[in-house]
Every structure is written in structure tokens, then in C-alpha cells.
Amino acid sequence: MRKIGIILLLTLLSSIYVFAYNDHRGHNLDSLERAVSRWVPDAIDLASTEELVNLNRAFRDLMLGYSALNSEKCVFYARKALSISEPRGWEEANADAYRYLGQCFWSSEQFDSSMVYYRKALGAVGRMAGGATSPTRPDGYSERDVDDTRSALYGAIGNLYYMMDSIPQAMNWYRKAGAIFDKYGWNQSNAILYYNIGEIWVEQGELRKASQAYEKALAYAQGDSLIVAIAQKGLGRVYMEDGKTWNALRYLHQADAYFSAHDKEELTFTKENYKYMSAALLAQRRQMMLLGGGAILLLLLLLAVLLIGRMLRRSRKEHAEVSAVLEETIQEMGQPASDDRLPQVSEREKEILELLTKGYTTPQIADCLGLSPETVKWYRKKLLVKFDVANTAELTSTVKDMGLI
Structure with missing residues (x-):
């Protein structure tokens, strides 16, 4: 019909x-x-x-x-x-x-x-x-x-x-x-x-x-x-x-x-x-509903890409920082002992010590020096060991007495 x-x-x-x-x-x-x-x-x-x-x-x-x-x-x-x-x-x-x-x-x-x-x-x-x-x-x-x-x-x-x-x-x-x-x-x-x-x-x-x-x-x-x-x-x-x-x-x-x-x-x-x-x-x-859903999905995908990119950049930065710290440590280990028995302090360590004496926290030091918080924490632990002190207060007091800061 x-x-x-x-x-x-x-x-x-x-x-x-x-x-x-x-x-x-x-x-x-x-x-x-x-x-x-x-x-x-x-x-x-x-x-x-x-x-x-x-x-x-x-x-x-x-x-x-x-x-x-x-x-x-x-x-x-x-x-x-x-x-x-x-x-x-x-x-x-x-x-x-x-x-x-x-x-x-x-x-x-x-x-x-x-x-x-x-x-x-x-x-x-x-x-x-x-x-x-x-x-x-x-x-x-x-x-x-x-x-x-x-x-x-x-x-x-x-x-x-x-x-x-x-x-x-x-x-x-x-x-x-x-x-x-x-x-x-x-x-x-x-x-x-x-x-x-x-x-x-x-x-x-x-x-x-x-x-x-x-x-x-x-x-x-x-x-x-x-x-x-x-x-x-x-x-x-x-x-x-x-x-x-x-x-x-x-x-x-x-x-x-x-x-x-x-x-x-x-x-x-x-x-x-x-x-x-x-x-x-x-x-x-x-x-229109499909286009709206697709736009939202695309936005989420874009945000995910940006987040992954940021994480990758941060990872590369941290990797570079770790490599620099390790290289610095190896150089220190290869140097002869100092006659005046004062610990050898690198430029980076000196910068961190100066900020510590000013009362800067780890996140503030990281922002100031462009380092990751993890790298700053690693330096602080290293400095405590190097100066044979128990905490940051003793560290800052010791470096001041030694005239390093």
C-alpha cells in the first residue's frame, strides 16, 4: 500500500x-x-x-x-x-x-x-x-x-x-x-x-x-x-x-x-x-545532547592531558634535581678533608642555610629557589648530618657560630 x-x-x-x-x-x-x-x-x-x-x-x-x-x-x-x-x-x-x-x-x-x-x-x-x-x-x-x-x-x-x-x-x-x-x-x-x-x-x-x-x-x-x-x-x-x-x-x-x-x-x-x-x-x-556530552568529555580529556603534562614536567624537574644533588654529593666525597675541620658547604646548601636562618619553611624555600619540596627536605637532612645536629634550630645556631652565614 x-x-x-x-x-x-x-x-x-x-x-x-x-x-x-x-x-x-x-x-x-x-x-x-x-x-x-x-x-x-x-x-x-x-x-x-x-x-x-x-x-x-x-x-x-x-x-x-x-x-x-x-x-x-x-x-x-x-x-x-x-x-x-x-x-x-x-x-x-x-x-x-x-x-x-x-x-x-x-x-x-x-x-x-x-x-x-x-x-x-x-x-x-x-x-x-x-x-x-x-x-x-x-x-x-x-x-x-x-x-x-x-x-x-x-x-x-x-x-x-x-x-x-x-x-x-x-x-x-x-x-x-x-x-x-x-x-x-x-x-x-x-x-x-x-x-x-x-x-x-x-x-x-x-x-x-x-x-x-x-x-x-x-x-x-x-x-x-x-x-x-x-x-x-x-x-x-x-x-x-x-x-x-x-x-x-x-x-x-x-x-x-x-x-x-x-x-x-x-x-x-x-x-x-x-x-x-x-x-x-x-x-x-x-x-545537541550528544554534542554537549562530547564537549564535556573533550574538556575532561584536555584537563587530563594538562595534568599529565604538568606531572611529567614536575617529574623531569625532580629527576634533574636529584641528579644534581647526587653529583654534588659525589664531588664532596672525592674532596680531601679540610684542615680547619669545617664542613664543606656548596652554594645551594648555603642558600638553603641562609633561608633557614630567616625562618623560611620548606615550601617557602622550594618556591624561592625553584626546587621541589622533596629536594629541599633532602638538603635539610643532609645538612643535619653534615653538621651533626639534631634539628633546624641547632643547625642555624651552629652555622652562625661557625661564621658560615
Whole structure:
């Protein structure tokens, strides 16, 4: 049923455009049926050519009117029309009725029967092009008349192949119909055609091709507000399916501006557009939440990198300090004992002793000299041993007595 829904718009609108029917779909069908019911076979046999032309047209009006409502009645009136046109060789009317018979069998998924009637319709179109005449076309059919009939038939055959999942063949027949629309500048028909092609490509998961088809529909619409709106709805759907919610909402909001003003006339499209907008907004919200979570995660990762970098720099600094202390210790061990028996004090130790005598704490000495607290503690222990004292107070007193500070 979804497939039928995709191409129903093309099927219904093209028939009105091409054949200029009196549109009895959904109204006046009963009155028209009553009008033709008096035409029993005997009456038909006695009818004039003009009466037969009008009766054939009435049967085809009923055929069209019931095409979307009652397939059995559509078939019945198509055959009633053919009972008049077939024996008289009215090929345009024949092609029309054959096409609708094919369409009725198509909608009920009787594809073989549908193809039989479409082939008959192609034969009738060929005879139109070959010089057939009718009471309404005594001089034969013009090229435009033939192309009118042919384009509608090509679209119908494309629909049949799509229902049969033969997408390449369906697109081939759609291209043939589109070429005729281009030939005569029938932009509305081309806009509808490409909108439906876009819908088909979305169903197939071919989002790039769908987007191209919707863009063509917009180009052909040329100010037709309804076609522009449904093409925008299609593009919005494509971008939503592709995860591009900002672009999707841009097109869906544009379509909503039209549908909101025509919500009663275009109820189906309005509901579809609302559904796509809701889905796009929900997807956008999820994306924003993911982006927010990702930003927080990135910030935490950056802080972790900075912390690790700081720890590495501190580790390298401490390693350098330890190496310097060890080298200093080794040098002291290699020096001969002093005659005055005064401990040998390095420049670094002297700096630390001066700060200790001023009452500096270990963290303050570390900040002052650019050393780590651990290195300062190591120096303090070393100085206590070197001067053979028990604590900092004795150390500072001793170095002052010795005149080292």
C-alpha cells in the first residue's frame, strides 16, 4: 500500500491534465450513472455518432470517477466505453480505456493482466500516430494529441514496473514521460513526476538520488505553491534520513508555512510534514545532547592531558634535581678533608642555610629557589648530618657560630 501511495498523486493528477475530463471523483457519480442507465444495447444500436461520442465520454468519466473508489466499477465502465470505441476504431478513447483497465489491475496487484492492457494501449497509441481518425479528430491526431496519450501511458507503465520492484525499468519509462513533458513545457507534470521519483528513491534508501529528484521538482514547480511545498517536504525528509537535521528543518518549516494555511485541503501532506518535523526536532535534540556530552568529555580529556603534562614536567624537574644533588654529593666525597675541620658547604646548601636562618619553611624555600619540596627536605637532612645536629634550630645556631652565614 505504501508503494501505491507514493505514486497515486501522479496517477490521478496526470489524467485530469492530459485528457481534460469532467472530474466526477467523489461527487455526482450517482447522477451520471442514472443518466447513462437508459442507454440499453438497443438504444445504443440506434444512437447517432454524436450521441455515441458523448456516451463514450460519459462512460470514461465514470471510469475515472471510480478509479480511486471502486475498481470493479472502474473496470465495468472502461469496458462499456470500449464496447463503443473498439469496433469503430476510436484509438484515443481505446488507449484511454485500456490504460485505466491496466491501472485497475495494477492497483489490485494483478500485474500480468495490467501489462496486457498497457500493451493494448501502446498499440492504440501507435495507430493514433499512424493516421487513425475519429469523429472528434476527422483529420487524424496531431503529434501533441499522440504525445498527450503516450506520456500518461508511459507514466502508468513506469508505475507498474515500480510495483514489480523493477526500478531501472520504471525509471526508464518515467524518463520517457519526462521527455515529453519537457518537449511541450508541461512543467507541472514534470514537477509531479520528479516528486514521485524522489519518493521512490527515498523508499529505496538512495538519498542522493532522491535529493536530486526533489530539486528538479522544485525547479519545475515554478511558483506552483502546492508542488513547491510537497517538494520541500520531500527534501526535508531526505535531509532528516541523512541525519542533517538543520537542513531538514529549514525545508520542513518552509513547507509548513504552506500546509498550515491549507491544512484542511491538504490534510495528508500536512500530517506527513508534521511527522517529519517532529522526527527532525527529536533527532536534533539528541544531536545537541550528544554534542554537549562530547564537549564535556573533550574538556575532561584536555584537563587530563594538562595534568599529565604538568606531572611529567614536575617529574623531569625532580629527576634533574636529584641528579644534581647526587653529583654534588659525589664531588664532596672525592674532596680531601679540610684542615680547619669545617664542613664543606656548596652554594645551594648555603642558600638553603641562609633561608633557614630567616625562618623560611620548606615550601617557602622550594618556591624561592625553584626546587621541589622533596629536594629541599633532602638538603635539610643532609645538612643535619653534615653538621651533626639534631634539628633546624641547632643547625642555624651552629652555622652562625661557625661564621658560615
